[in-house]
Amino acid sequence: xxxxxxxxxxxxxxxxxxxxxxxxxxxxxxxxxxxxxxxxxxxxxxxxxxxxxxxxxxxxxxxxxxxxxxxxxxxxxxxxxxxxxxxxxxxxxxxxxxxxxxxxxxxxxxxxxxxxxxxxxxxxxxxxxxxxxxxxxxxxxxxxxxxxxxxxxxxxxxxxxxxxxxxxxxxxxxxxxxxxxxxxxxxxxxxxxxxxxxxxxxxxxxxxxxxxxxxxxxxxxxxxxxxxxxxxxxxxxxxxxxxxxxxxxxxxxxxxxxxxxxxxxxxxxxxxxxxxxxxxxxxxxxxxxxxxxxxxxxxxxxxxxxxxxxxxxxxxxxxxxxxxxxxxxxxxxxxxxxxxxxxxxxxxxxxxxxxxxxxxxxxxxxxxxxxxxxxxxxxxxxxxxxxxxxxx
Numbered sequence: 301x302x303x304x305x306x307x308x309x310x311x312x313x314x315x316x317x318x319x320x321x322x323x324x325x326x327x328x329x330x331x332x333x334x335x336x337x338x339x340x341x342x343x344x345x346x347x348x349x350x351x352x353x354x355x356x357x358x359x360x361x362x363x364x365x366x367x368x369x370x371x372x373x374x375x376x377x378x379x380x381x382x383x384x385x386x387x388x389x390x391x392x393x394x395x396x397x398x399x400x401x402x403x404x405x406x407x408x409x410x411x412x413x414x415x416x417x418x419x420x421x422x423x424x425x426x427x428x429x430x431x432x433x434x435x436x437x438x439x440x441x442x443x444x445x446x447x448x449x450x451x452x453x454x455x456x457x458x459x460x461x462x463x464x465x466x467x468x469x470x471x472x473x474x475x476x477x478x479x480x481x482x483x484x485x486x487x488x489x490x491x492x493x494x495x496x497x498x499x500x501x502x503x504x505x506x507x508x509x510x511x512x513x514x515x516x517x518x519x520x521x522x523x524x525x526x527x528x529x530x531x532x533x534x535x536x537x538x539x540x541x542x543x544x545x546x547x548x549x550x551x552x553x554x555x556x557x558x559x560x561x562x563x564x565x566x567x568x569x570x571x572x573x574x575x576x577x578x579x580x581x582x583x584x585x586x587x588x589x590x591x592x593x594x595x596x597x598x599x600x601x602x603x604x605x606x607x608x609x610x611x612x613x614x615x616x617x618x619x620x621x622x623x624x625x626x627x628x629x630x631x632x633x634x635x636x637x638x639x640x641x642x643x644x645x646x647x648x649x650x651x652x653x654x655x656x657x658x659x660x661x662x663x664x665x666x667x668x669x670x671x672x673x674x675x676x677x678x679x680x681x682x683x684x685x686x687x688x689x690x691x692x
Contacts, residue, residue, distance in 0.1 A: 301343040301418070303377050306369035306407060308362040310676035311609075312356070313638045321444040321471060322634060331680040333358040334609045334638050337365060337406040339414055339668065341377060347414025348642075348664050350612035351406035352580040353399050355682045364395075364403040369688075372407065378418070380411045384584060401558045401583040408584035409615040409662070416661035423615075423662055427589055427622035434653035435626060438496065438526075440607070441633040442467025447484055454488035457633070463652030464494030464526055470504060475519050486523040494526040500557055502534040503684060510539045517547040527574055527603075535562075537667065541573035550574055554591075555605035557582050563591045565607040567598060574627075578605035580612035585619045592623035600626040601627040610642035614662040621656045628653055638674065641667060 315332035316323035323330060335354020338346045352674070371390040372383050384404065391400045416423045424430045439457040442450070442465065457465050467485050469478045486495055497520060501507040508516070513531040520528075525552040532539035534556045544551040547633040550573035557563050558581060566572050575595045576608070579588040592602050602625055604616040611633075620626040631647065632639070642664045647654055657663045667673075 301341050301345070303339060303373050303375050303379060304342050305340040306365060306372060307338045307340065308365035309338055309649050309671060310334070310358050311336065311363055311638065311671065311674040312603060312680040313636065313674045313678040314635050315636050316443075317333065319445055319449065325471070325519070326682050326684065327680075328683065329677060329680045330357050331677055332636070332682055333561075333676065333680045335361040335406070336609070336611055336666070337410045339377060339407065341414065345414060345417055347377070347410035347412070347417065347661065348611050348666060349406040349409030349411075349413065349615065350580045351402050352578060352607050352608045352612050353402040355608070356684070357399060358676070358681055359678075360399060361403055364400055365407070368381045368400075368403060368407060368580070377411050377414050380408060380415060381410060381586060384408045384586065387406035391505035397559045397562065402581050404610040405579060405582060405584035405587065408586065409579060412585050412618075413661040413664065420660050420661060422657050423585070424621040424656065427585070427619065430621045430656045432621055432626070432656060434650065434655045435620060436463055436652055437629040437631040437649060437654045438462060438464035438466050438494065439633050440466045440630045442485060443634070444468065444471055450481070451484060451488045455663045458489060458493060461652055462493065464496065465489060466496040466498055466529070467628070468498050468500060470498070475516055478516060479519050481525035482520045482525075485570040492522070495523065496526040496529060496552075498529040499531045501530050501532055504533075507533040507536075510542050513539075513543045513617075514546045517543070517549060523547055524566070524578040525549045529553060529576070530555075535565075537565050537571045540566070544573060545569065552576055552603065555581065557591070559583060560587065560590065563594065567594060567600070569610050572600060575600055575602045576605045577602060579615045579619050580608050582606075585615055588616070588619040589622060590622040592619070592625060596623075601625050603628045604630060606630045607632055609636065610640065610666045611662065613639065614657065614664050617654070617657060618662060641670060
């Protein structure tokens with residue numbers, strides 16, 4: 301079997317709901333883009349991957365996919381790691397970190413999906429076998445919205461059977477507003493549901509200082525926080541470490557990592573209690589597994605980040621199920637039809653957990669009408685500057 305083509309499929313789909321700050325600040329069209337990777341072969345089999353960075357720069361992802369395709373077309377798709385290395389060398393002078401690595405990871409993810417379909421095995425079996433029968437999942441939502449809507453959202457997660465929830469506290473004006481939001485969510489969830497808090501300071505125009513992060517953590521500590529996520533600018537590794545030394549709650553981060561070098565920087569600085577890698581950002585499924593193993597040697601658990609369509613979510617989940625130190629999965633709850641449209645085996649909670657996927661490959665497919673149904677709209681990329689313009 302040989303690779304005949306590598307394509308980037310750009311899509312645009314409705315995302316979030318009216319009144320949700322994800323939509324107000326970042327999605328002027330009400331749509332969000334997605335960048336899928338399709339690896340085609342001469343054996344009438346294809347594999348799917350995803351580049352999460354395509355949410356932000358879809359047309360750049362398409363251009364890089366076309367260039368990197370030259371390194372793998374005509375090759376045996378079962379040689380996944382040698383092909384990953386060919387792409388790494390092809391981008392050596394212009395992309396050892398950042399977007400190029402995310403695109404390489406999307407292609408690599410598609411190769412794993414293809415190999416699993418070829419062998420009739422789920423990808424986690426190709427990674428050494430599943431380390432879990434089921435993993436707890438947390439509802440990832442909690443954007444800024446009116447109090448009554450936020451309370452109803454939290455109560456909905458309790459009814460749905462989630463054992464944990466993550467909320468966002470960025471784009472709030474001060475500590476008092478943060479405490480008010482956290483207190484409301486804790487009251488709505490009750491004492492038995494885990495509550496994680498994402499500060500998202502990597503997206504902040506003026507990220508918190510270490511002092512501000514510590515003060516915020518102390519202020520919300522009475523509400524029994526599962527972890528405080530991204531409380532500093534994402535490359536301020538020493539800042540993460542200082543915050544970690546001075547707060548009682550676990551500190552989490554790492555979703556923006558695009559290389560082993562960045563992962564090592566967090567670990568060498570003792571920056572994190574919980575690492576949150578994402579295969580659709582960092583360069584592929586095998587790199588996520590490498591980072592998980594690095595963390596395991598340091599007794600650091602991982603909690604995979606997953607904020608893409610169904611393809612990227614399943615790529616991360618398969619790596620998670622092969623990682624003994626994965627303690628929880630992110631399950632996005634913001635409206636996004638590109639989750640359900642692409643996953644063959646619907647995700648469902650049983651006792652607050654997601655069971656290990658059983659379909660061959662990643663358990664995803666490309667419906668024939670997908671590109672027509674969710675035709676790409678230029679300008680539908682996620683606009684971080686929207687938050688700058690609105691919040692100053």
